[in-house]
Amino acid sequence: EPEVTQTPSHQVTQMGQEVILRCVPISNHLYFYWYRQILGQKVEFLVSFYNNEISEKSEIFDDQFSVERPDGSNFTLKIRSTKLEDSAMYFCASARQAIEAFFGQGTRLTVV
């Protein structure tokens, strides 16, 4: 069964460093998303991406964040200068249509 894959599974970075989280969505999907879950809290929407542009973003998704689909298969989330409060599980998701999103296994980001 096709699945969304994310790398790395765990990333530790120093405060102020840039990180790139990578995702390979399901191959025939057209809609791509990033969500995050701070430990013990709800899963929160960050951004949606369709037709090579951001279609919607939340208040969390400020200028420190960016997304890119550099080729036909990858979808990345970049955090330019990480802060302690960016520590969270980051989930990539994809959907064939703008319904029923499928989630990857997550990348646990720890900022120290």
Add this chain to the structure above:
Amino acid sequence: GIQVEQSPPDLILQEGANSTLRCNFSDSVNNLQWFHQNPWGQLINLFYIPSGTKQNGRLSATTVATERYSLLYISSSQTTDSGVYFCAVDRENGNKLVFGAGTILRVKS
């Protein structure tokens, strides 16, 4: 924005027992999904169910859209069912899902 409330917040079951988890939402939705977050943190799709009833093995779900709630039934629970169950909704067809706080389920052997 839309509010999603899940109940109960915690549930402890003996293996083999049945359970019902509830999700209430404050506005009409076009998308409703149930997820299981396992102990490793993975979010596993259980159901896409904006309305109606679906079954998948020991799990089934029912959404009554007009009354703004959804139920997830787990029958003959197993220890591997342990984890957090999330309901998530979207008002429009955009997959900007709003998640509930989840129900923490622990199944004891």
